[in-house]
Amino acid sequence: MRIELKRAIYAENDELAREINEGLCARGIFTVNVLGSPGSGKTSLIARLAERLGKDSPIAVIEGDVASDIDTRALRALGIDAYQIETGGDCHLNAPMIRAVLGRMSVPDGAWLFIENIGNLVCPAEFVIGEDIKVVVASVAEGSDKPHKYPAAFARSAACALSKIDLKDAVGFDEAFFRAGLSSVAPGAELFPLNGRTGEGVDAFVAWLRGVRESLRRSAQRLSRS
Amino acid sequence: MHEASASEAIVKMAQAEADARSVADGRDYRVTRVDLVVGESTGYMRESLEFYVAASARGTRVEGAALDIRYIKPRLKCPSCGLEFERKKFSFECPSCGTAGVMTGAGREFYIDSIEVDEAAER
Numbered sequence: 001m002r003i004e005l006k007r008a009i010y011a012e013n014d015e016l017a018r019e020i021n022e023g024l025c026a027r028g029i030f031t032v033n034v035l036g037s038p039g040s041g042k043t044s045l046i047a048r049l050a051e052r053l054g055k056d057s058p059i060a061v062i063e064g065d066v067a068s069d070i071d072t073r074a075l076r077a078l079g080i081d082a083y084q085i086e087t088g089g090d091c092h093l094n095a096p097m098i099r100a101v102l103g104r105m106s107v108p109d110g111a112w113l114f115i116e117n118i119g120n121l122v123c124p125a126e127f128v129i130g131e132d133i134k135v136v137v138a139s140v141a142e143g144s145d146k147p148h149k150y151p152a153a154f155a156r157s158a159a160c161a162l163s164k165i166d167l168k169d170a171v172g173f174d175e176a177f178f179r180a181g182l183s184s185v186a187p188g189a190e191l192f193p194l195n196g197r198t199g200e201g202v203d204a205f206v207a208w209l210r211g212v213r214e215s216l217r218r219s220a221q222r223l224s225r226s
Numbered sequence: 227m228h229e230a231s232a233s234e235a236i237v238k239m240a241q242a243e244a245d246a247r248s249v250a251d252g253r254d255y256r257v258t259r260v261d262l263v264v265g266e267s268t269g270y271m272r273e274s275l276e277f278y279v280a281a282s283a284r285g286t287r288v289e290g291a292a293l294d295i296r297y298i299k300p301r302l303k304c305p306s307c308g309l310e311f312e313r314k315k316f317s318f319e320c321p322s323c324g325t326a327g328v329m330t331g332a333g334r335e336f337y338i339d340s341i342e343v344d345e346a347a348e349r
Contacts, residue, residue, distance in 0.1 A: 001255075003243060005338045009235045091228065122269060123228050126336075148318075151267055155329055184318045184326045187305070 013127060016095040020102070020130030025220065028110040030213045033093075033129055035153050036137035037146075038119030041163035043071045044196030045137055046114045050080045051199075052206045058108040062101055062115040064093045071116065081105075092123035098130050112209075121150035132216060133157075137196075139164040140173035147181030154182055158212065159190040161205055166195050229270055232336075233278030236260065237288045240341050244287040247343060257291040259342035265335035266313075267300040291341075300333025 008014065024031050036042045043063070050059045061082040063071045066089060075082035083105045085097050093115065107113055115131065117124040125134075136157040138146050141164055147154040154160060160182055168175070175193075182189060190208055194201030240257045248255045260279070264270050272295055283289045300313040304320035304327050311321055313333070318326045 001247075001344070002340050002342050003247065004340045005239070005243060006340075007239060008337045009232055009239065010336070011239075012235075090231070092231075094231075123231075126232075126268065151329065152269065152334075155267075180326055183328070184302075185329050187328045 010127065013095045016099060017128040017130045020095060020098055021132065024107070024113065024130060025132070027107075029107055029113050030111075030216070031113040031115065031131045032209070033124075033131035033134045034114055034116045034137060035121070035124050035134055035157060036117075036119065037121055037139070037142055040119070040137045040139045040142065041161075041196040042116050042119070042137045043074060045161055045163060045194070045202070045205075046116060047075060047078055047080065048196055048199050048202045049112075049114065049206060049209070050075075050078070052202065053112050053209070054080075058111040060105065060107040060111050060113045062098065062105075062113070064097075064116055064118050066090070066118060087118060091118055091120050092127050093117050093129050094127050095129050112213075121146065121153040125150075125152035125156050133159075133212060135159045135161060137161045137163050138178075140168045141171050143171075144174040144178040145181065147178065147185050151185040154186045154189065157186060157189055159192060159205070159208060160186070161196075162191055162193045163196050165193040165201060166198070229274035229278045230282075232270060233275060234282045236262065236275075236279055236338065237282045237286060239338055240288045240291070241286045243341060244343050248287075254346045255287065255343040256346045257288040257341050258344045259292045259294060260288070261339040261341070262293065262295045263298065263335050263337050263339050264295055265298045265300065265333040267329070267333035268336050270336065272297075287346075296339070298333055298335050301330045302327030303330050304328075 034042050061075055061080055063082055064085045066087055069084040072082045072084040083101055085101050134157045136153050192205040240260050244255045244257050276293055279293050301310055302313050303310045304325050306325040307323045309320055309322045320327050
């Protein structure tokens, strides 16, 4: 007997992610799922974003790693409210993990919530975890072919932070080739060359994040009025 | 790892459906076949899916089920001449004018189309 299912493999995860996102949105929390390779500079960028965005809104961070709480401790040392998920082997975060960690942290209303995914350009792209947007961090040291080689991670992201831009010449980074790849796989994605250590270029990324949050807030208001 | 968690989800979904049908019909069904649709840009490889689905199906109603995977080619649209075309391996180029094409939704599928169940043999 044949039974037609037509059901997405991750239907359960997607449904839970939608519930998480609705719960966060209802409290005015804006959630960013940060993807990127190991060592691309995700944590440094989050620290720079927190310094800037934290001036007018609360910040909360969820750190995902296979092992260790090094990043969480580094962020806490900067006074940032950070919580660790240690997956013990899983190569991506999923919605049940986020629900569990949200249960043991208190994210203030109106906060920016950054979720640093596991360093990996493959699996994290396939999972929604309750975020409003995904962004991907790629460092020039990884090479200019990354959008071509890992299209899904870039295609699902609303913006790409091109980090360690100060190393561009040292590693022979071909920015035109990178941009061509990015515009093929993610035509709408913005590109922000920046340096997560010095903060160079981070202000433009911050302005973009604020703009996206504001426009999503407005369209949600329009929806709730209609 | 990529295919492992996906395969567990596939087995879980097929098992849940067979459970529900078994209860509804008062029978003991096992899953004989799973028809899967996979967009190529999801990056799920046939060999790995087959391996992990078989492994996670052990001891469930899905054990021994045939896995039929239909792959969907990613489609690109050319921003300059508007041609929609199937993505060739290793290339984004429009076959008509050579401009780099832009990804469309096709190629991102990942779902169970259908399953086949049969009454379990007498044990």
